[in-house]
Amino acid sequence: MNYPLYIRSVPTENELKFHYMVHTSLDVVDEKISAMGKALVDQRELYLGLLYPTEDYKVYGYVTNSKVKFVMVVDSSNTALRDNEIRSMFRKLHNSYTDVMCNPFYNPGDRIQSRAFDGMVTSMMIQVC
Amino acid sequence: MADEALFLLLHNEMVSGVYKSAEQGEVENGRCITKLENMGFRVGQGLIERFTKDTARFKDELDIMKFICKDFWTTVFKKQIDNLRTNHQGIYVLQDNKFRLLTQMSAGKQYLEHASKYLAFTCGLIRGGLSNLGIKSIVTAEVSSMPACKLTSYFLTNVFSSYLSGLVVFVSCFCYLEDI
Numbered sequence: 001m002n003y004p005l006y007i008r009s010v011p012t013e014n015e016l017k018f019h020y021m022v023h024t025s026l027d028v029v030d031e032k033i034s035a036m037g038k039a040l041v042d043q044r045e046l047y048l049g050l051l052y053p054t055e056d057y058k059v060y061g062y063v064t065n066s067k068v069k070f071v072m073v074v075d076s077s078n079t080a081l082r083d084n085e086i087r088s089m090f091r092k093l094h095n096s097y098t099d100v101m102c103n104p105f106y107n108p109g110d111r112i113q114s115r116a117f118d119g120m121v122t123s124m125m126i127q128v129c
Numbered sequence: 130m131a132d133e134a135l136f137l138l139l140h141n142e143m144v145s146g147v148y149k150s151a152e153q154g155e156v157e158n159g160r161c162i163t164k165l166e167n168m169g170f171r172v173g174q175g176l177i178e179r180f181t182k183d184t185a186r187f188k189d190e191l192d193i194m195k196f197i198c199k200d201f202w203t204t205v206f207k208k209q210i211d212n213l214r215t216n217h218q219g220i221y222v223l224q225d226n227k228f229r230l231l232t233q234m235s236a237g238k239q240y241l242e243h244a245s246k247y248l249a250f251t252c253g254l255i256r257g258g259l260s261n262l263g264i265k266s267i268v269t270a271e272v273s274s275m276p277a278c279k280l281t282s283y284f285l286t287n288v289f290s291s292y293l294s295g296l297v298v299f300v301s302c303f304c305y306l307e308d309i
Contacts, residue, residue, distance in 0.1 A: 045185070045186065046185075046186060063186075064178075064181070064182075065181035065184060065186060065187055065262060066177065066178055066181060066261040066262055066263070067261075067262070067263045094182060095182070097178070098178045098179050098182050101174065101175045101178040101179075102175045102178070102179065108171075108174050108261070
């Protein structure tokens with residue numbers, strides 16, 4: 001059952017294209033998880049790394065132990081963004097998601113409407129763009 | 130330690146609060162136990178998210194149950210589960226010989242009939258934790274002599290197999306429990 005708990009893109013035009021990219025990358029995420037045993041990637045890590053590069057974009061993945069998938073689509077022209085920066089962005093997302101889980105007004109499985117979460121994502125996106 | 134008492138006392142009040150505000154017939158038909166179990170479920174979901182934030186990815190179901198018995202139990206109850214048994218087919222029995230929520234109650238058979246009220250929340254806790262790790266389960270508890278308790282979790286693999294496994298689980302848990 002794969003539906004987005006939260007999806008956000010900057011700039012907002014062509015939003016549908018990003019939605020579609022994120023959706024198709026879910027298959028790659030599942031592939032990576034099931035190939036964990038044989039793959040060279042450290043199977044104990046939550047960060048999945050680069051899922052697949054396209055002409056204009058790079059897609060990164062991260063899956064928590066609670067089977068929640070985080071997908072990040074970054075412009076290929078943004079060469080300044082290094083692997084450890086992507087990792088720390090995923091950590092921030094994971095930490096904020098954990099806080100959302102502990103919010104009594106959040107029902108697990110619903111779309112995330114927390115303004116605190118929104119704010120964290122906005123500040124991350126501003127830093128990168 | 131004062132912080133251990135915090136959760137214990139709060140839990141006691143929760144149980145008595147649910148029972149005091151119970152409507153007509155709710156005590157008999159088990160609604161109160163269900164309410165406590167559902168509370169535990171939501172807490173378990175949030176807790177497991179926090180606890181597994183920095184751990185490595187779990188390899189398999191046994192890995193997950195070991196985590197519940199060691200790290201999870203230690204963080205919540207300040208001790209580990211004393212014994213974990215499994216039939217490797219989705220049934221796990223967790224034995225706690227000195228369950229923290231029962232030690233202040235009695236050291237034998239006194240108040241035994243009330244024990245299930247004080248275990249409902251914890252059953253929900255385990256079920257909620259497992260649910261967020263991708264495992265659907267049923268968790269039940271048994272107390273024969275305080276403060277020892279036995280929590281059994283039955284992993285439900287899928288809807289169709291659970292029809293068949295429902296019968297198998299019923300039969301096998303009888304045979305299984307005889308070994309103990």
